[in-house]
Amino acid sequence: MKNAIKLSLFFFLLIITVNAVQAQKKVKKFVITHVIHAPADQVWAVVGEDYGAIAHSHPRVISSNYVNGTLKAGEGAERICNFNKKGTRYLKEKQLDYDPDNYTFKNQVYQAGKFPVDSEYTYAIYKVEPIDDQSCRFVFDMTYRTKPAFMGGMMKKNFKKLIRDYAIAIEHHVKTGESVTRENFKAIKKAYKKRSAT
Secondary structure (H helix, E strand, O other): OOHHHHHHHHHHHEEEEEHHHHHHHEEEEEEEEEEEEOOHHHHHHHHOOOHHHHHHOOOOOOOOEEOOOOOOOOOOOEEEEEEEOOOOOOOEEEEEEEHHHHHHEEEEEEEEEOEEOOHHEEEEEEEEEEEEEEEEEEEEEEEEEOOOOHHHHHHHHHHHHHHHHHHHHHHHHHHHHHOHHHHHHHHHHHHHHHHOOO
């Protein structure tokens, strides 16, 4: 009887271990970097300190607000990002490992609305790296898992494009103070590409 219990326990632990390893294999990652010709503290003010107002600097987010009693950016701050007017496509996110001295934080997705991501395994590390007094590098280090998992590879290209566009929008917002929207982003991106080509 003892051997049967030990054998059952062994197989139970083996199944848990295999499932954990498989879950880790299904996590996807990518890093987007973008040099912004503005001081690091100005970029940090937009991405780190104005956390709840991401709608001003993200071309796909139509509205955003602090939620769950959050009043400002900082450790544990929470926001909702709405991607449509009905509020059915949204992400709820939490600011963790908040380090304003080094211009970095972890952005943990904790609720994903109708997005096909597993919130438990989806987060990004935001970092603003000073280059000199008038320029910095915005770094977005993304880890995610989709539901269903097989979509992870297919979604990677879309996610990367979304974040590249976000980086351009951040730069525009920092330099001009203008809110970036779906409607004006096409012209903003076109002007950015034109400047980059010269």
